[in-house]
Amino acid sequence: MPLGAAHVTKATAASFIPAIWSDEVIAAFKKKLVMANLIKSMSFVGKKGDSVRIPAPTRGVASVKAASTQVMLQAATESERIISINKHFEYSRLIEDIVEIQALASMRGFYTQDAGYALARQIDTDLIQLGRSVQGGAGTNVYANGFSGADGVTPYVAGTNVGLGSITDIALRRSIQRLDDADVPMEDRFLVVPPSSMNSLRGTARFTEQAFIGSGTAISTGKMGDLYGTPVYVTTNTDVTSGATAARVVILGHKDFAVLAMQKEVRSQTQYKQEYLGNLFTADVLYGMGELRDDACVVLIVPA
Numbered sequence: 001m002p003l004g005a006a007h008v009t010k011a012t013a014a015s016f017i018p019a020i021w022s023d024e025v026i027a028a029f030k031k032k033l034v035m036a037n038l039i040k041s042m043s044f045v046g047k048k049g050d051s052v053r054i055p056a057p058t059r060g061v062a063s064v065k066a067a068s069t070q071v072m073l074q075a076a077t078e079s080e081r082i083i084s085i086n087k088h089f090e091y092s093r094l095i096e097d098i099v100e101i102q103a104l105a106s107m108r109g110f111y112t113q114d115a116g117y118a119l120a121r122q123i124d125t126d127l128i129q130l131g132r133s134v135q136g137g138a139g140t141n142v143y144a145n146g147f148s149g150a151d152g153v154t155p156y157v158a159g160t161n162v163g164l165g166s167i168t169d170i171a172l173r174r175s176i177q178r179l180d181d182a183d184v185p186m187e188d189r190f191l192v193v194p195p196s197s198m199n200s201l202r203g204t205a206r207f208t209e210q211a212f213i214g215s216g217t218a219i220s221t222g223k224m225g226d227l228y229g230t231p232v233y234v235t236t237n238t239d240v241t242s243g244a245t246a247a248r249v250v251i252l253g254h255k256d257f258a259v260l261a262m263q264k265e266v267r268s269q270t271q272y273k274q275e276y277l278g279n280l281f282t283a284d285v286l287y288g289m290g291e292l293r294d295d296a297c298v299v300l301i302v303p304a
Contacts, residue, residue, distance in 0.1 A: 032120035034235045035127040038190045040255055040292065044085060044263040052083040052261045052288065085263045085288035089122050091115040096278035112268070115283040119266055121237055126289055128192070128239050130258050131251045134297040135178075143241045147175070149197070149250060149302035156301040158241055167197040167250055167302050169204050175252045175298040176228060182295035188255035189230045194238040194248040197302050198224060201232065246304035253297035261288045 044052055056079045063072035093111050132138075137145030148154035150165025152174030157163060165171075172191075179189065193201065201224075224232045230252070241247040264286035271280045291297075 030116075030120075032117045033124060034233055034237070035124045035192065036120070036260055038192070038233070038255060039127060039253075039257065040259045042083075042259055042261045044261045044288075045265060047263065050085050052085065054081045054083060054259065054292065055079075056081050056292070081259075081290060081292055083259060083261050083288045083290040085261060085286065087126060087288060088284065088286045089119060090282055090284035091118045092280065092282040094273065094276060094278050094280050096276065100279065111281060112283075115268065115281075116266070119283060119285050123260070123285070123287065124235070124237050125239075127258060127260065128237060128249070128251060130289065130291055131239065131249055131253075131297060131299045133291055134253075134257065134294055134299060136294065137299075143249065143299065143301060146241070146249065146299045146301040147171070149300040152178075152298075152300060156241075156247075158247075161247065164247055164301055164303060166200045167193070167300060168200075171300055172227065172252070175300060176230070178298050179252065179254065179296065184254045184293075184296045186229060190251075190253060190255075191227060191230050191232045192238065192251045192253075193232065193234055194250070194302065194304065195234060195236060196248065196304055197250050198232075198234040200302075201227070240304070241301060247301050248304045250300040250302055251297060252300070254293070257293050257296035258289060258291050263287060 042052065042054075058076035058078060060074050060076075063074075065071060091114070093115075095107075095111075099107070132140060132143060132145070135145040137143070143156055143158055146156040146163070148156055148163035148165050149167040149171050150163075151168070152171035154163040204227075224234050226232065238251070239249045241249065262285070264284070266283060266285045268281065268283040270282075272278075273280050
């Protein structure tokens with residue numbers, strides 16, 4: 001046999017080259033993110049520590065300047081937000097040699113896509129559940145701070161389903177007003193809805209006749225159009241309320257309502273395990289998140 005025919009190449013040793021797995025997992029991960037692309041993000045990669053402290057300064061005011069008087073000095077005791085880096089999730093598969101030998105090459109493609117999807121879904125779930133604490137909420141899954149999807153005013157009562165109603169134009173306009181009243185900027189707002197609410201919106205003239213613009217320039221998956229200048233995203237990952245019958249949440253928010261701090265971006269590793277005669281594939285991510293501005297997000301409760 002010629003010497004050149006016996007080389008170990010990238011093709012013959014593909015299962016031992018982690019870069020291939022990493023590239024595919026990262027691509028799948030980024031493609032599946034919805035909420036993480038809509039809120040403020042902060043890189044904590046390479047930094048030591050288990051928390052991030054973010055200053056939360058108090059806004060100043062303009063003062064009248066009277067003739068021959070000193071300017072009005074302002075001094076406030078500034079606060080801060082502490083974001084704990086405490087979420088470490090992983091996805092692992094042990095692929096035995098017999099499977100590696102006999103399975104189609106598409107198996108690796110499925111596992112990398114599945115790993116990216118699983119980790120992205122977990123991050124989006126955690127971000128969506130931050131909606132439990134907005135508007136003065138306690139942060140529990142009861143959603144005592146949620147409003148009816150029918151009118152945007154009636155407080156939702158978990159368990160009894162009081163305030164449960166399909167999303168309406170009135171509720172959306174009232175929710176937008178809540179953000180307007182809190183001086184939340186129009187730019188960088190978003191509306192995240194479950195499929196049931198997307199179905200209702202498709203019957204809303206404001207959405208279908210004059211506000212729908214398509215998704216050609218969407219920065220993330222799930223974008224369906226604009227409503228009153230606010231991009232609309234649909235996801236099956238919206239939170240389910242506790243103690244209620246088939247109820248989900250709609251989140252109208254601004255980019256600054258929360259922050260995602262990544263200490264370890266999604267990575268993948270492979271290691272041959274001789275005791276199992278197989279390759280161990282693991283993808284993981286380390287991050288933290290927290291609310292930054294309580295009044296920059298509104299939650300509506302709708303049927304699933």
